[in-house]
Amino acid sequence: MGGYNESFLTNRWENFFDFDALESADEYGKYPEGEENEYQLPLPDKKSFYEEINLFITKHNAQFGTNDDLIESGNVLPSDVIIAEAPGKNKEIKLVDFIKEAIYYSFVPLTEVPVLYQHIKSKQTDDYMPVNKKQNIRVCHRYGRIERRCHDKGAYGDSRGQCGLYKLLLRK
Structure with missing residues (x-):
């Protein structure tokens, strides 16, 4: 996504956070619609994203005595029951x-305060409010990775200093 003057910037952010549409279509929408050079966000394919889901499944199975199957990267759609x-x-x-x-x-x-928040606030995010507090180095309880402040305009990243939203979902 390129810059604040980009056509369909708001549409892309709304599409990115429209989880109901993602679940029903099993893919993100394309913009600009009906034009030759359409852009579509990819589905997550980062190996560690699926490894963390499998770790969650394993712990869930152990805690509740269930037998849910582990999943493979690339073989699962957003609407699939995990x-x-x-x-x-x-x-x-x-x-x-x-x-x-x-x-x-x-x-x-x-x-x-950031300009970005005005684009992501919608009916999908009404129940979510970012926390305004000092950020510290910590181990993420959800994914077990160490995060720290990056040097890239206040962004946050992992222990290797990688910043950006896509590192969470897409393999590099």
């Missing part, structure tokens, strides 16, 4: 839920 509903234990968990969590988690350092 963990079946267990009455009294958990709701049905789909791949789109893991995508949503990874994206929302990457925006924790944001406040309502």
